[in-house]
Amino acid sequence: MTRLLGGEALAGLRQRLRRRYEQGLAVGDTGTLRLSGLNETEHAALAALLGRPARQRSSVQIELAAVDRALDAAGIAPTLRVALELLDGPITDRAAQRERIQEGWQGVARSCDAPLRGWIEQPHGLGLVKRLSRQDTDVATILCRAAAAVLQRLPAQGIPRAQLAAQALGDAHALDDGRPVAALVIAVLRQRAGEAKVVVSDADDTATERRRDTWAGAGVLVNELARPALCLNLPGAAPAGQPAYLSLRSLVRTPVAWPVRARDIHVCENPNLLAIAADSLGARCAPLVCTEGMPGAAQRTLLRQLAEVGARLHYHGDFDWPGLAIANHVLRAFGARPWRFTAADYLACLPAATRPGSVLTGDRVTACWDSTLTATMEQHRVAIPEEAVADTLLPDLVPRA
Template identity: 60%
Template structure:
């Protein structure tokens, strides 16, 4: 390097100025860099260096008009460097144009996401606009890490669906690490995203919901906390003792799905275990088939309802007359072919006339009833939350067989 160049533009004090000049060349290809720059907020040393480069007298100023072509010519004439760009590269290393970097970056990611031989579900998922964004985030923008993650996700997908395999066993068998598919792990996030795309339309509403993830794994035959929140049922044909409530775990439903004999049969769905207990006490074996969601359906309940619908059952759903109850009913109606059961505005108003309430107990924050546009306004107007148990007499009339 010419010592004169070091004196003209080198040193720590002029590093910020060099960076500003380098950014100009990064934004332009070699053939389009001969511009005139207007630089502001210069300190005295930076202004003096630019003046010397352009052969002008130095004077106190905070800005300067920089003619790149004139500097190129001056550096060449003095035998210091071939151009300003060449001088900057001698001082601080090569300058790469941003457009070239972007092109290379896009090409590298296209190679990653277009790798041949990927599982069809993974390949389809990668066509979605949000897929590459998720992959880049999980791989921390590193293409090598992304390639490794896709290979691991592909290996897992090649094994799915399974029949009642614990998630830890799947992870250990395929990836050599029993925790590789735990919640929040990158490979697990990819596999779940792929299966969600192929699942029900509302499955991705809350991807961080552990119950929703359990449900997605369950659709692939993978068990996660398979004994948690079992489904409570009464008088489902072919299961349990007639007249006695029974539980079905996710483990049972996935590993050994019952052969449901429910074609064209009405199966009622309620929110509260107490209502099912009342039905068992008062109707016993004479109660029509009843399934309890116990709040918002978890993986076991969703798996059971899906199996019943596939077997030909006709679902009808009831829940509390409060905002969570409306959300539960909305979820069931959105997820499976089902009808609302005594959940209209008229049903609510009839119940409100006789409900024992000391005052308004329904908060203002509401929900919409997708099956009856008049229901939510009626509830908002009355301001009364009515529990399902308070409606047991009416509901048991419908559940009585014969």
């Protein structure tokens, strides 16, 4: 056998023959193989194997049954496949292997309850499970069962994430950021909420806030006392005339039935503006909510609650690029309308806005609500902080009789 097919000179030929078996040529297959591009040594080896004259040809067709009979009759090996395995080791049937792997992943899906099973059977869901389990179906089954145990307890009523993890999985840290079960649960929750993009391993501040917001939407608290939402004269929130802070904990655990349907709720970016409104108007000020920059989980939860009961949200922020980015988010996420935040409003504020340090810098942001605002700001290159236009905004906060 070594004399017929062995040695370095025929290693390439043996690999070509092995690949045909690896590609799905089953054990006992009596079909044919056609090989082309053979060198003189390879032609001679095949000719000797088949008992033919060693003539150079452009291609050679091998009858597998004849080769198997010749090898068996010579006492070399019962089949060509066995001969190749004796020379270079076992041959893996790649097609059968792929079929087994596919069946394994189908088994992972079948091990889940109906809602989670439907998600895993989608390409993006299965892809995420494969990545989180590192292509190990046994690990994937464990992850999916753990995720199902968590999802069965959701939505919750303001349960801390660590408590949920301890109760559902027996490990208070099993749902911490970066843990695979947490990533899987977050992905399912986002799909249920209609979010298209799934983020698995992001670690910046924005991604952390986004994960916290997703948990909050399911009634799960993460760092529940961090960065509460600031508001003024919001019905049901605090005594009139006094700024109030609403923690994520209170918003999720004891949500208020906000009596603001069809009411105008103004939203600002900077707490200084809310303080100015409190000092100037006190209890007369219309309801005002502050995002304090890009809204965090508490701010987003409050704005979402207000929007869901039918409040009309009106947003104003800084006339600079970060201010436009925040406004884009608030308008798109919560259906808010711009509040004196157009190109015309920007131009009206310019005469009194030019001060040292007010030069517009950074990367441009396109305002989704006004196609001319970005170009107008680029033309004048002046940044206008929200506090600088307080005199323009305060009259809007005086309720009309």
